Amino acid sequence: MAETIDTDILVIGAGSGGLSVAAGTAQLGRPTVLIEKDRMGGDCLNTGCVPSKALLAAARVAHAVRTAGRFGVAAGPPVVDPAAVQAHLRGVIAAIAPNDSVERFTGLGVRVLKAAARFTGPDTVETEAGQRLRARRIVVATGSRPALPPIPGIESVPVLTNETIFDRLPLGGHLLIVGGGPIGVEMAQAFCRLGTRVTVLERATLLPKDDPELVAVVRATLREEGVEIVEGAEILRLEPVPGGGVVAVLREAISGGERRIEGTDLLVAAGRLPTVQGLGLDAAGIAWTAKGISVDAHLRTTNRRVYAVGDVAGGPQFTHVAGYQAGLVVRNMLFRLAPARADYTALPRVTYTAPELAQVGLTEAEARERYGDGVRVSRWPLHENDRAQAERETAGLAKLVLDRRGRILGAGIVGAQAGELIQPWVLALSRRLSARAFTGIMAPYPTLGEVGKRAAGAFYSPALFSDRTRRLVRVLSWFG
Ligand SMILES: Cc1cc2nc3c(=O)[nH]c(=O)nc-3n(C[C@H](O)[C@H](O)[C@H](O)COP(=O)(O)OP(=O)(O)OC[C@H]3O[C@@H](n4cnc5c(N)ncnc54)[C@H](O)[C@@H]3O)c2cc1C
Numbered sequence: 381m382a383e384t385i386d387t388d389i390l391v392i393g394a395g396s397g398g399l400s401v402a403a404g405t406a407q408l409g410r411p412t413v414l415i416e417k418d419r420m421g422g423d424c425l426n427t428g429c430v431p432s433k434a435l436l437a438a439a440r441v442a443h444a445v446r447t448a449g450r451f452g453v454a455a456g457p458p459v460v461d462p463a464a465v466q467a468h469l470r471g472v473i474a475a476i477a478p479n480d481s482v483e484r485f486t487g488l489g490v491r492v493l494k495a496a497a498r499f500t501g502p503d504t505v506e507t508e509a510g511q512r513l514r515a516r517r518i519v520v521a522t523g524s525r526p527a528l529p530p531i532p533g534i535e536s537v538p539v540l541t542n543e544t545i546f547d548r549l550p551l552g553g554h555l556l557i558v559g560g561g562p563i564g565v566e567m568a569q570a571f572c573r574l575g576t577r578v579t580v581l582e583r584a585t586l587l588p589k590d591d592p593e594l595v596a597v598v599r600a601t602l603r604e605e606g607v608e609i610v611e612g613a614e615i616l617r618l619e620p621v622p623g624g625g626v627v628a629v630l631r632e633a634i635s636g637g638e639r640r641i642e643g644t645d646l647l648v649a650a651g652r653l654p655t656v657q658g659l660g661l662d663a664a665g666i667a668w669t670a671k672g673i674s675v676d677a678h679l680r681t682t683n684r685r686v687y688a689v690g691d692v693a694g695g696p697q698f699t700h701v702a703g704y705q706a707g708l709v710v711r712n713m714l715f716r717l718a719p720a721r722a723d724y725t726a727l728p729r730v731t732y733t734a735p736e737l738a739q740v741g742l743t744e745a746e747a748r749e750r751y752g753d754g755v756r757v758s759r760w761p762l763h764e765n766d767r768a769q770a771e772r773e774t775a776g777l778a779k780l781v782l783d784r785r786g787r788i789l790g791a792g793i794v795g796a797q798a799g800e801l802i803q804p805w806v807l808a809l810s811r812r813l814s815a816r817a818f819t820g821i822m823a824p825y826p827t828l829g830e831v832g833k834r835a836a837g838a839f840y841s842p843a844l845f846s847d848r849t850r851r852l853v854r855v856l857s858w859f860g
């Protein structure tokens with residue numbers, strides 16, 4: 381007979397979002413069931429953040445070996461062993477996996493079911509294994525999957541996505557990448573540094589959601605290292621090459637003529653689709669669109685018992701967003717306080733190329749659209765930073781977007797370790813601080829972090845060293 385389970389909290393999907401909800405509700409003593417149809421840890425651990433950052437780390441080492449001569453250290457061209465790189469990726473995943481494992485969650489008091497789940501009613505769910513569940517609150521955290529753009533011929537060529545590329549690293553040939561978003565550029569640099577020829581085909585401009593002034597530094601570095609970047613690329617069709625490989629036929633932006641580019645492998649990194657299929661959302665009265673499940677500011681769906689978090693909820697797609705949303709949902713489900721609203725004002729986003737590109741808050745363009753002429757911009761280049769010179773990491777800048785009085789509206793850093801350097805600016809933005817908060821602090825010398833303080837100081841220095849201040853100092857000296 382089919383098992384019937386009654387629970388307080390039911391979570392569907394054990395990725396970044398679902399795991400955080402289940403850990404929270406179980407540790408607060410609420411009976412919790414978590415259903416996962418595939419690998420615990422979801423995209424981030426198995427096919428996303430973790431393997432991509434591990435591959436970038438291997439690529440950084442290859443680059444360091446290739447460029448060691450400028451430090452006076454002799455080294456030859458790096459020798460890359462694909463099987464060993466693959467083992468490195470698997471090792472990193474295996475080291476983190478216990479945190480997301482069935483054993484750990486069972487230990488926290490969560491009942492974990494390994495099966496696909498679907499709604500059968502407003503508060504009922506069924507698994508493919510035949511279990512029937514009824515829950516007081518349900519959280520959908522089913523994530524997203526790669527979108528395949530409707531390019532003629534795409535079904536006739538072998539396509540790699542983030543779901544397959546880390547299991548069969550296409551090292552050594554010519555990798556064509558469709559899409560120059562975060563996945564496209566991170567993978568472009570990783571494979572190029574590991575000795576693969578790479579061509580990025582982006583229909584708009586590289587990293588189109590980011591500040592173009594900061595993106596320019598990433599673009600220039602990628603090109604310098606040998607990545608071919610085709611922007612404004614209209615891919616007319618894809619054709620298979622007999623014996624393996626792919627040809628992308630493009631329309632040339634300027635001449636309007638056709639260009640054929642042949643590669644050994646094709647990675648599609650052209651955006652994501654929310655995982656809503658087969659979930660029976662209609663049976664539960666849960667509305668969704670092509671972007672994902674529709675949620676209000678409290679992350680509640682159109683069914684009041686059901687919440688959605690993470691990539692499936694149609695908002696920004698980052699692991700830290702899924703974690704943040706999970707925290708809000710736990711609070712909103714369990715504490716009968718005024719429901720917390722999601723606020724993305726201080727949402728950081730980092731692309732882990734070298735140089736890294738990190739932003740928080742508004743870009744200059746977004747700020748000008750909202751505040752018009754009241755927007756001020758202050759910059760500090762990394763080549764003016766002593767530590768950057770010592771490390772030979774001088775590409776990049778810190779860019780602050782401020783209002784007239786110096787209140788921080790956004791901050792962007794492109795440069796070495798920008799993802800680490802952005803963190804004080806996340807705190808500053810979330811605490812509504814002004815740039816003045818940075819000018820008085822003692823920043824340790826020599827650190828890359830000094831660029832933030834200098835960019836803040838640059839905003840005030842025209843007023844500080846003005847004729848008016850000099851006159852004031854002269855008058856005060858009469859009394860000394
Ligand atoms: C290549 C790549 C690199 C990335 N790098 C970063 C990064 O550096 N930093 C960052 O912040 N973000 C990064 N991301 C984004 C990040 O991985 C996602 O935002 C995050 O994983 C979303 O978590 P989630 O819980 O919403 O979904 P997922 O992690 O996708 O988890 C959803 C889970 O639900 C399960 N599921 C689906 N349907 C069902 C069902 N019917 N029944 C049971 N289980 C089901 C799935 O099997 C899956 O395990 C990257 C993504 C990719 C693809």
Ligand SMILES: NC(=O)c1ccc[n+]([C@@H]2O[C@H](COP(=O)([O-])OP(=O)(O)OC[C@H]3O[C@@H](n4cnc5c(N)ncnc54)[C@H](O)[C@@H]3O)[C@@H](O)[C@H]2O)c1
Nearest residue numbers: 529559560561562563564581582583649650651697730731
């Ligand atoms: N470092 C990080 O935090 C990180 C890294 C990787 C992914 N992610 C997350 O995963 C999400 C998905 O990444 P992504 O790079 O696939 O998506 P994306 O939507 O951010 O970028 C996709 C790119 O593909 C281009 N594109 C779409 N169709 C095309 C076509 N037919 N021809 C050429 N170009 C085309 C788009 O113009 C866009 O620039 C990101 O938005 C991000 O939230 C985060």
